[in-house]
Amino acid sequence: MEKIGFVGVGLMGHGMAANILAAGYPLTVIAHRNRAPVDDLVAKGATEAKDLAALARACDIVHICAPGSPQVEGIVDVLVAEMAEGGIVVDCSTSNPVSTEAQAARLAAKGIGWVDAPLGGTPVQAEAGELAAMVGAEPEVFARIEPVLKTWAGTIAHVGGPADGHRMKLLNNFLAMGYGALYAEALALAEKTGLGTRTFDSVIRGSRMDCGFYQTFMGYAVEGNREAHKFTLTNALKDMTYLSAMAGGAQVSNPMGAAIRNSYALAVNTGGDGGEDYVPHLVDFIARANGIDRD
Numbered sequence: 003m004e005k006i007g008f009v010g011v012g013l014m015g016h017g018m019a020a021n022i023l024a025a026g027y028p029l030t031v032i033a034h035r036n037r038a039p040v041d042d043l044v045a046k047g048a049t050e051a052k053d054l055a056a057l058a059r060a061c062d063i064v065h066i067c068a069p070g071s072p073q074v075e076g077i078v079d080v081l082v083a084e085m086a087e088g089g090i091v092v093d094c095s096t097s098n099p100v101s102t103e104a105q106a107a108r109l110a111a112k113g114i115g116w117v118d119a120p121l122g123g124t125p126v127q128a129e130a131g132e133l134a135a136m137v138g139a140e141p142e143v144f145a146r147i148e149p150v151l152k153t154w155a156g157t158i159a160h161v162g163g164p165a166d167g168h169r170m171k172l173l174n175n176f177l178a179m180g181y182g183a184l185y186a187e188a189l190a191l192a193e194k195t196g197l198g199t200r201t202f203d204s205v206i207r208g209s210r211m212d213c214g215f216y217q218t219f220m221g222y223a224v225e226g227n228r229e230a231h232k233f234t235l236t237n238a239l240k241d242m243t244y245l246s247a248m249a250g251g252a253q254v255s256n257p258m259g260a261a262i263r264n265s266y267a268l269a270v271n272t273g274g275d276g277g278e279d280y281v282p283h284l285v286d287f288i289a290r291a292n293g294i295d296r297d
Contacts, residue, residue: 003027004150007057009077010067010095011039013232014121017128018065018094018154019043025153030060058084063150065092070240071101078105087113090147094135096120096175096237098244099165100251102138106164115143116164119151120171124218125232132156136174138167172248175241176259181215182238182281183265186288189223193294199224222282235279239266 007030008019016039023029029048033040044050051057058064058081068074074095081091091109093102097118106116122134134157137144144160151158161170192202203224206212221230242263249256269279269287289296 004062005030005060006150007031007051007061007064008067009054009057009064010034011043012036012067013125014094014128014133015039015065015067016042017125017130018067018133019048020046020129021131021154022065022150023048027150027153030057032057054080055084058089059086061085061089063090063092063147065094068093068095069237070095071098071244075101075105078108082108082112082114085112085114088115090115090117090143092117092119092147092150093168094119094121096171096241096244097168099168099172099248102165102168115140115146117143117147118165118167119147119155120167122157122171122174127156128154135159136161136167136170138162138164138169140164169248172241172245175238176245176262178215179238179242179266179281180258180262181213182219182284183262185216185219185223186265186284189285190288190292190294193289193296194292199296219282219285222280223285228280228283231280231282233281235266235269235281235284238281238284239263239270242266 005028006022008015009032011019011031019029019031020043023046030051031040031043031048032051032054040050064081066074066077068077074093074097091114102118109116117137117139119135119137127133131154133155135151135155137158137160140163161167189199189202192198203220218231221227242259245259246256246263249259269284272287286296
């Protein structure tokens with residue numbers, strides 16, 4: 003079987019790696035800041051590499067789950083030097099497509115394949131092996147990687163070549179972060195006009211305006227569950243910044259994207275802690291900006 007490496011076994015990566023391991027693939031992982039996921043995977047049968055170079059040399063296919071393009075680029079710096087020809091790198095991060103194209107070209111020059119497979123879903127879905135993957139890869143590379151993707155993804159959409167998966171992911175997050183910005187402003191207006199959050203929710207929930215994202219957002223806004231949707235404000239701002247760059251490169255007017263980005267920039271720059279504050283918490287920042295006390 004293919005020998006799999008996994009770099010970034012955090013909120014999403016731990017579940018993905020556990021499912022790869024459960025499917026019988028030999029798995030090598032590497033620790034970063036939090037040892038708990040690594041220790042759990044090693045207890046299940048994974049091997050821990052002493053460093054990234056050792057992981058690269060030991061594996062045929064290496065998954066990356068990193069915060070963004072700068073981190074992915076640093077990881078690829080090592081992989082391109084240490085992986086054997088015929089290997090494959092799978093970037094599951096939400097990355098800048100311009101950077102993605104450059105990393106794919108660097109690896110191709112060394113005979114190493116590239117797959118961008120950004121994720122749709124939550125850590126709960128990652129643990130269950132039910133994530134969605136938007137995949138950019140050459141057809142022959144996709145054919146080889148698909149059985150591995152199926153260990154952790156319930157839905158796989160091969161949308162095109164290298165970087166197309168990341169383009170699709172940015173469009174997906176454009177919609178998702180847009181929902182979050184709309185909900186936060188709608189709730190501020192509901193509070194300010196006297197309707198209130200619960201009245202708003204009683205009308206929208208179950209209507210045509212309801213959706214899965216609405217329900218996890220309201221899991222915090224209405225029910226107070228701080229971990230209802232564990233995607234940080236910092237990551238939301240990063241993704242909307244990448245979307246802006248993509249729109250600029252395509253010379254497409256993107257005023258809605260700019261407005262959404264500004265909502266998350268407001269939160270991050272007025273105290274949003276990327277380690278603690280998640281997208282549904284945007285409702286608190288928009289409320290405070292409008293003189294509303296949600297406590």
